[in-house]
Amino acid sequence: MFIKLIDVKKDYLSGKVVTPALRGVNLEIKRGEFVAIVGSSGSGKSTLMHIIGLLDKPTAGKYLLSNKDVSSLSDDQLAYLRNEKIGFVFQSFNLLPKISVLDNVLLPTLYSKETNHSKAKKEAISLLEKVGLKEKITVKPNEISGGEQQRVAIVRALINNPDLVLADEPTGNLDSKSSKVIMEIFSKIHQEGKTIIIVTHEDNIAKYAQRIVTMKDGKII
Amino acid sequence: MLKTFLLNLKLFLLYSSSHKLRTFLTTLGLIIGIGSLVLIVSLGNSAQKSIAVQMQKLGTNLITILPGGSEEGKPASQLFSSQEITTLKYEDAQALKDTPGIVALTAYVRGTVVLNYLNKTKNVLFSGVEPEYLLVENTQIEKGRFFNEDENESMAKVVVLGWQIAKDLFQRSDPLGKKIKINNQNFKIIGVMKKRGKIMFFDYDKEIFLPLKTAQKIILGIDHINFIRAKAVNEKLIPLISTYFKKTLRYRHRITEAKKDDFTIKDSQQMLDIFYKTTNTLKLFLAIIASVSLLVGGIGIANVMYVIVDERIREIGLRKAVGAKNSDILYQFLLESIILTLIGGVIGIFLGILAEFLISVIANRFGLLWPFIISWPSIFISLFVSFLIGLFFGFLPARKASQFSPAQAMRYE
Ligand SMILES: Nc1ncnc2c1ncn2[C@@H]1O[C@H](COP(=O)(O)OP(=O)(O)OP(=O)(O)O)[C@@H](O)[C@H]1O
Numbered sequence: 001m002f003i004k005l006i007d008v009k010k011d012y013l014s015g016k017v018v019t020p021a022l023r024g025v026n027l028e029i030k031r032g033e034f035v036a037i038v039g040s041s042g043s044g045k046s047t048l049m050h051i052i053g054l055l056d057k058p059t060a061g062k063y064l065l066s067n068k069d070v071s072s073l074s075d076d077q078l079a080y081l082r083n084e085k086i087g088f089v090f091q092s093f094n095l096l097p098k099i100s101v102l103d104n105v106l107l108p109t110l111y112s113k114e115t116n117h118s119k120a121k122k123e124a125i126s127l128l129e130k131v132g133l134k135e136k137i138t139v140k141p142n143e144i145s146g147g148e149q150q151r152v153a154i155v156r157a158l159i160n161n162p163d164l165v166l167a168d169e170p171t172g173n174l175d176s177k178s179s180k181v182i183m184e185i186f187s188k189i190h191q192e193g194k195t196i197i198i199v200t201h202e203d204n205i206a207k208y209a210q211r212i213v214t215m216k217d218g219k220i221i
Numbered sequence: 222m223l224k225t226f227l228l229n230l231k232l233f234l235l236y237s238s239s240h241k242l243r244t245f246l247t248t249l250g251l252i253i254g255i256g257s258l259v260l261i262v263s264l265g266n267s268a269q270k271s272i273a274v275q276m277q278k279l280g281t282n283l284i285t286i287l288p289g290g291s292e293e294g295k296p297a298s299q300l301f302s303s304q305e306i307t308t309l310k311y312e313d314a315q316a317l318k319d320t321p322g323i324v325a326l327t328a329y330v331r332g333t334v335v336l337n338y339l340n341k342t343k344n345v346l347f348s349g350v351e352p353e354y355l356l357v358e359n360t361q362i363e364k365g366r367f368f369n370e371d372e373n374e375s376m377a378k379v380v381v382l383g384w385q386i387a388k389d390l391f392q393r394s395d396p397l398g399k400k401i402k403i404n405n406q407n408f409k410i411i412g413v414m415k416k417r418g419k420i421m422f423f424d425y426d427k428e429i430f431l432p433l434k435t436a437q438k439i440i441l442g443i444d445h446i447n448f449i450r451a452k453a454v455n456e457k458l459i460p461l462i463s464t465y466f467k468k469t470l471r472y473r474h475r476i477t478e479a480k481k482d483d484f485t486i487k488d489s490q491q492m493l494d495i496f497y498k499t500t501n502t503l504k505l506f507l508a509i510i511a512s513v514s515l516l517v518g519g520i521g522i523a524n525v526m527y528v529i530v531d532e533r534i535r536e537i538g539l540r541k542a543v544g545a546k547n548s549d550i551l552y553q554f555l556l557e558s559i560i561l562t563l564i565g566g567v568i569g570i571f572l573g574i575l576a577e578f579l580i581s582v583i584a585n586r587f588g589l590l591w592p593f594i595i596s597w598p599s600i601f602i603s604l605f606v607s608f609l610i611g612l613f614f615g616f617l618p619a620r621k622a623s624q625f626s627p628a629q630a631m632r633y634e
């Protein structure tokens with residue numbers, strides 16, 4: 001099993017208030033699957049994604065990634081996995097505003113151990129061409145549309161050729177036309193063999209996935 | 222690695238250039254601190270250099286006897302005393318005149334008088350000296366002659382004018398033989414000194430020279446003298462001459478213990494050494510004051526770094542999400558803080574040098590010999606200090622930045 005969550009719990013602590021965001025999640029995802037996570041606001045979708053994406057640690061339970069318990073990994077090892085094995089796409093794109101589209105895409109390669117920079121640059125340009133941004137390589141993120149920004153973010157997630165791509169409401173800030181473009185890109189990536197997990201509110205986005213997981217009150221139903 | 226460094230550098234410059242004013246204001250403390258550090262050290266060097274050069278101008282191989290005792294290696298107590306010490310007498314000077322190994326020796330009294338010629342009145346400094354003065358201080362007469370021993374002994378009312386005084390009072394006409402009023406008494410001008418310029422804080426061209434006894438008895442009405450100065454034939458003889466002076470004066474003053482000496486003997490080198498010692502202490506003291514402003518500057522840097530970190534928590538989260546290690550973030554913000562302080566340091570150094578240059582230009586305008594010296598050690602030290610401040614005061618904010626969990630940072634608004 002590629003991803004295996006066993007009774008994963010997550011409590012947020014703000015001051016003295018404890019918010020249980022995940023109340024015992026069990027989930028298995030095979031390599032190469034395309035999964036959509038749906039559920040109402042506050043049901044714990046983002047929290048789950050953060051744990052799967054190694055951005056956060058569970059309060060209790062076990063998370064096995066490629067059969068390895070991630071709780072035994074050091075911060076640096078987690079950073080390495082985020083860098084090499086996982087690509088993350090966010091609802092609000094999260095591009096750095098001051099640097100070009102190309103430099104944004106290359107950001108993960110700054111933190112890779114052995115990156116050949118001219119090779120990475122070529123790869124970035126070819127990926128940007130594939131998502132139809134050939135003309136926008138040198139512009140700043142604020143000079144392109146939301147849909148285009150999200151395509152840049154997807155290319156950034158793909159630049160280190162990860163096995164797993166996570167997207168938290170990738171179309172949440174986009175109109176339906178841009179959303180369609182983005183989802184077609186995800187389909188294509190999936191066809192190329194990557195494991196994809198997306199969070200969404202919308203049914204017509206969820207239908208791109210092979211499997212739909214529904215969350216409610218911090219649990220999968 | 223280099224690529225990462227360069228991109229971070231680029232990002233930082235882009236980032237801070239959009240906050241120019243804030244960045245500038247927060248580095249201001251550092252700029253001022255570094256600037257004043259450079260200025261103080263350079264000014265100190267220039268002042269020391271300038272005075273050392275002037276001391277040489279005053280003559281080499283000089284031995285000065287001051288009234289009042291002193292501790293070993295310290296300036297004469299006369300310098301710190303508000304009351305005039307009267308232990309040196311004219312007769313002491315006469316007793317030392319046939320010391321072997323000296324070229325010449327003269328006693329001095331100094332003070333100010335009111336000079337009056339036609340309708341012009343001036344307050345001027347005077348030196349009451351003996352005829353040997355010319356030999357001791359290695360200076361010359363331009364016109365006329367200096368007074369002689371008879372005129373000194375007979376307290377003749379004769380005067381030799383400094384070059385500038387003669388020029389101011391007489392323009393192109395000949396001052397020789399003219400009568401001039403000094404403290405309302407008629408004096409005859411017998412000579413004009415050659416132009417000599419300012420030495421230390423004395424402008425010899427604006428002084429007048431009177432026979433010692435005339436000055437002592439008629440002008441000042443005192444019984445003592447201010448100091449004695451002798452010129453040695455050569456440097457090697459100075460210790461021998463000093464010993465001889467000491468013995469003679471102790472005998473004359475009936476002193477049996479060195480501790481009870483009521484006079485102090487200093488040669489030019491010793492005076493220079495004392496001068497360097499005291500001014501170095503002063504320099505150090507001022508540098509410490511400047512360092513306090515550096516501390517304040519450093520706190521400003523820490524402050525702005527905390528603000529920068531806070532503003533960029535999402536960026537930090539993103540970088541971590543795409544694989545930045547804690548140490549990558551730590552280095553990034555340390556780098557930013559160091560660049561910030563280095564830029565501040567360079568600006569400070571530049572301003573310090575500029576200020577020093579202006580001061581030297583102005584000082585030279587006013588006729589002071591004031592060399593413009595760029596002190597490279599102080600520049601390198603300032604850069605290093607800036608670097609250290611960046612490292613030190615950037616550390617806590619950078620560490621804070623590095624410790625966010627990525628999810629926590631990504632959610633931050
Ligand atoms: N940092 C936090 N501190 C405290 N509580 C939090 C924090 N992050 C999330 N929560 C709470 O945890 C619960 C789950 O949040 P989460 O963001 O995972 O929900 P979600 O399903 O992604 O919602 P949405 O669809 O609105 O994005 C919510 O009740 C939320 O208020």
Ligand SMILES: [Mg+2]
Nearest residue numbers: 045046047168
């Ligand atoms: Mg969410």
